[in-house]
Amino acid sequence: MVELQKRYKIGVRQFGKINYVGLVALWIRECSRFFIVWAQTLLSPLVSSLLFLSVLTLALGNDRGDVLGYSFVTFLAPGLIVQSMILQSFSHSVSSFMISKMQGNIVDVLYAPLSAFEVSLAVIMAAVTRSILIGFISVLVFIFIVELPLKNIFFIFYSGFFGSFFIGSLGFITGLWATKFDHTATVTNFILQPLSFLSGVFYTIDRLPEFFQSISLINPFFHIINIFRYGFLGKSDGDLYFGIIYLPILAIVGWAISYYLYKIGYKIKS
Template identity: 40%
Template sequence: MNEIVQPGIRRFGRINWMGLYTLAEREVRRFLVVWTQTILAPLATAALFLLIFTIAVGPQRGDVMGVDFLTFIAPGILMMTVIQNAFANTSSSILVAKVQGNIVDTLMPPLSGSELVIGYLVGGMVRGLIVALAIAIGVWLTLGITPQHPVLVLGFVLLGSAFMGGVGIVTGIFADKFDQMAAITNFVVTPLAFLSGTFYSIDALPPVLRQVTHANPIFYLIDGVRFGMIGASDSSPGLGLVICAIATVAISVVAWGMLRSGYRLKA
């Protein structure tokens, strides 16, 4: 017998589980439909990075933190790809809905601001996790690297995906056109990913730049995954988890406030 839903009864307990699940499922299906662009393409890009550095640098670079250069940069490339894709998933979802005029389909259902944030973040986190798994398998097959602390790697990947997914939500809400989002991607997200210890140890930086890098949450994400993969890092993984967790909560609160108020979403 079908359940009769009475008017006004919209959620089970305090959370609209059905609505939350539906939004999260939509966000996951949205990138799985075009998996060649959202999963295969990042894997190919990561492989190209490793190939180029193998050809251009190879063993001539010497060891970094007691490991060869390719082993050192592989975790950084993995995490850099994860955060870029988590950001792209949430930001593009919201911006496309705004441009096409169907963002109302997301705002009208009985979903609270926190449920909207969680639903969008689940999509970004699942995409980040799949990309991380694909690259990790590729790194294992080509370089023979297996995570020394897999639980720590998983924790940083999920935190990084959630943090950049939250940044993507804020960006998608703020941007009104694709070129605005492209500007944020090209001039903010990509430089931060490249200049956060992905290809080098921050010990090589001047003291001032080293202090600036320590204020960047993405540095701790990349450094934490590197420790989890190869057991070497520039900072304490515990400190990195705390800073990344605080940054994730902070950006999620900002995203919650914007979604709850309908900022730049309601005509």
């Protein structure tokens, strides 16, 4: 049997070190999933952000002073945009595995000539693609509602990409681990939502007690939002350079864990 496998290359990948065709095909399939229901996946996050902006603006009125030298609404807008982006990145990755598990078609990916590197990268990059599209659409709409300056597009893209990649990796890991949607809701409600709401979306961290300020400095969401907001306002609420180094490290570590867990077949192979 071994001789036959060697002779006819049965079970041997013949695509080189990386199956680029398969990687791109899986990325396109993952992107197609959210394009089919674009109103739910691309427009719904925008509506949620606009509702937050409207409610807070109406509730506070003109009583809220300037923040970082800008009006509160201008300060708030970038945080709402990137918060929506990264949460939807998580949603895409986790739903990719959960739906495949529920429908029983996860074997299509497991039996495909795709390595753990290719599968993990394709799924996470699809999550990043969805996130970037949401950000682009949101910015286009927000600039007609809020006086939103644009200081440095590099920092906007940098934060959006690495932030979405890292959170997309967390979604990938959660999708492998979870066996029902209640598990994914637990991660969202008890980990992601608290981290995102306590990350400086609605305030500057100097308003927090010193202990919580220290916690915020290691909160990935804070650095994602801080760098993203800096790209618009040119003002930072924390150590910008630490965040610039911190986010790529988190993204690489998140992907490495995703790659390893998929490679060993964690909860997807018997």
